[in-house]
Amino acid sequence: MREVENVEVTCLVDNNVDVLLPDTEVAHRPVLAENWYERPLIAEHGFSAAVTLEVNGRKHRLLLDSGLDPLAAAHNADMLGFDLTSCELVISSHGHIDHAGGLLSVRKKMNPGQRVPLVLHKDAFRNRMVKFQDGRKIINLPAPNRSLLAQAGYEIVEEQSHSLWIDGSVLVTGEIARSNNFEKGLPNHYSEVEEGGKMENDPLIKDDQAVILNVKDKGLVIITGCGHAGIINTLNYAKELTGEDRIYAVLGGMHLTGGLFEPIIPRTTDELEGLKPKFVVPCHCSGLKAVTQIARKMPDAFMQNSVGTNYTF
Numbered sequence: 001m002r003e004v005e006n007v008e009v010t011c012l013v014d015n016n017v018d019v020l021l022p023d024t025e026v027a028h029r030p031v032l033a034e035n036w037y038e039r040p041l042i043a044e045h046g047f048s049a050a051v052t053l054e055v056n057g058r059k060h061r062l063l064l065d066s067g068l069d070p071l072a073a074a075h076n077a078d079m080l081g082f083d084l085t086s087c088e089l090v091i092s093s094h095g096h097i098d099h100a101g102g103l104l105s106v107r108k109k110m111n112p113g114q115r116v117p118l119v120l121h122k123d124a125f126r127n128r129m130v131k132f133q134d135g136r137k138i139i140n141l142p143a144p145n146r147s148l149l150a151q152a153g154y155e156i157v158e159e160q161s162h163s164l165w166i167d168g169s170v171l172v173t174g175e176i177a178r179s180n181n182f183e184k185g186l187p188n189h190y191s192e193v194e195e196g197g198k199m200e201n202d203p204l205i206k207d208d209q210a211v212i213l214n215v216k217d218k219g220l221v222i223i224t225g226c227g228h229a230g231i232i233n234t235l236n237y238a239k240e241l242t243g244e245d246r247i248y249a250v251l252g253g254m255h256l257t258g259g260l261f262e263p264i265i266p267r268t269t270d271e272l273e274g275l276k277p278k279f280v281v282p283c284h285c286s287g288l289k290a291v292t293q294i295a296r297k298m299p300d301a302f303m304q305n306s307v308g309t310n311y312t313f
Contacts, residue, residue: 001242002168003216006054007313009223009251011305012076013048013067013102014283017041018306026249026279030080030308041076041307046098047225047253047284048073048106050082053213055169062089062170064211065225066102073102074109080308084109089117089165090154091172092144093225093252094207095124098284100144107152118154119163119172120144121207127192129199133259160206162241171212176229176237178204182264183230186255205229210252212238218278219246221313226253226285232271249279249313251305257287269293279313281305 019036021029030041046068052061063084067073077084087110093099103118110116128141150156157163161174178185184203191202208228213221222238224231231254239245250272256265272280272294280301282291295302303311 001164001171001214002055003214004053004055004169005216007213007215007221008052009221009311009313010050010052010080010082011283011307011309012050012073012082013042013044013046013065014305014307015043015045016306017043017308018304021304021306021309024303026312027303028310028312029306039079041079042069042072043307044068044072046072046101048102049223049252050077050084050087051211051223053166053169055167060166061087062091062166063087063106064091064223065093065099066106068098068101070102070105074105076307077106077109085111087116089119089170091211092118092120092124093209094205094228095120095126095143096128096226097141099225100124103144103149103154104152107154110153112153115153115155117157117165118149119157119159119165121160121175121209122158123191123207128202129190130186131188131190133188169213171241173209173212173234173237173241175206176208176210176234177240178229178233179236180230180232182267183233185228187260210234210238212242214242214244215248215313218313219248220244221249221251222247224250224252224254226255228255232268235275247275247277249281249311250277251281251283251311253284254282254286254290256290257285261287262289265290265293269297273297277301279303281311
């Protein structure tokens with residue numbers, strides 16, 4: 001895997017906006033115009049991150065996920081003055097609608113004259129369902145539409161295993177190895193066996209994947225969508241794939257919110273601390289209890305995320 005000189009991650013969609021957060025060493029908050037309140041940044045239950053990397057002095061741009069609302073990521077990019085025209089790769093962390101809802105809208109922001117690879121797992125096209133402990137159901141969460149995506153100008157690339165992109169500098173994990181006994185996925189999650197067919201229990205959500213970059217002299221930058229495979233499984237798999245033991249930064253969803261996951265927060269945060277990342281940016285579905293625990297145990301590494309923040313690693 002080729003090292004990169006520089007990585008910037010710009011959060012286009014997340015669950016929170018806080019326009020008063022200060023800059024830090026690596027976190028640069030958006031500068032607000034005088035009339036910022038007329039078209040504010042949108043926060044929602046979703047996630048999207050734009051990644052700009054530099055390899056051999058040349059910059060490249062890719063997008064991980066596209067949020068929930070069809071227009072949120074595109075709107076926020078406009079409000080930030082963030083140009084997606086040169087985006088040369090889109091990666092879908094998994095097929096859930098809160099990560100894939102804006103795929104058609106963000107494609108319109110990209111170069112219309114070239115087909116843009118969209119890298120995802122075949123299971124991303126399954127419809128889904130979640131059954132809550134109190135009896136509620138979210139039924140038939142719609143999957144991305146293969147035909148519409150192709151018509152929009154995406155070149156659909158289905159990968160189950162890991163793959164390298166952009167001159168070998170961007171590693172997409174594919175299915176993540178489950179190597180511990182406490183990160184067991186989402187037990188109340190179901191997927192459609194075949195189109196129009198019945199739903200089967202699908203706790204592992206095998207299409208869950210992450211993005212890995214290796215920053216020269218620093219170590220790995222790992223970006224997750226929801227981290228359904230488990231954040232510790234994901235980080236350990238990143239180390240295994242790359243042969244690099246140093247974790248420089250981890251950013252993204254860790255799916256530790258809700259009663260089902262609260263019991264594993266202590267072990268997760270203990271093991272995360274043991275992996276010694278330089279920076280930790282929990283996003284989206286990480287949950288307040290887990291975020292608070294990470295901030296308490298790893299105060300020097302923790303950074304609070306907000307829509308519009310640009311991180312320079």
